[in-house]
Amino acid sequence: MSDGQLRTPTKRTCERCGRIERWDRSEETWRVVREEGTPRVGNPYCIHEWDINGAFAPFGDDTDAAEA
Numbered sequence: 015m016s017d018g019q020l021r022t023p024t025k026r027t028c029e030r031c032g033r034i035e036r037w038d039r040s041e042e043t044w045r046v047v048r049e050e051g052t053p054r055v056g057n058p059y060c061i062h063e064w065d066i067n068g069a070f071a072p073f074g075d076d077t078d079a080a081e082a
């Protein structure tokens with residue numbers, strides 16, 4: 015049994031302004047990621063368009079990306 019196997023996305027990046035957030039499980043909220051001490055907040059007026067890649071696997075979907 016491995017810990018950290020999440021079905022929900024844990025990190026997301028805005029394709030428009032570069033904002034990066036990660037999911038805080040204990041707080042149950044998105045938090046801005048810091049890189050080299052600088053919060054990657056992006057543009058506060060941006061209508062964020064999140065790039066979640068393939069990490070998000072919705073429930074009830076019978077397609078399996080693990081198949082080669």
Ligand SMILES: [Zn+2]
Nearest residue numbers: 028031060062
């Ligand atoms: Zn944005």
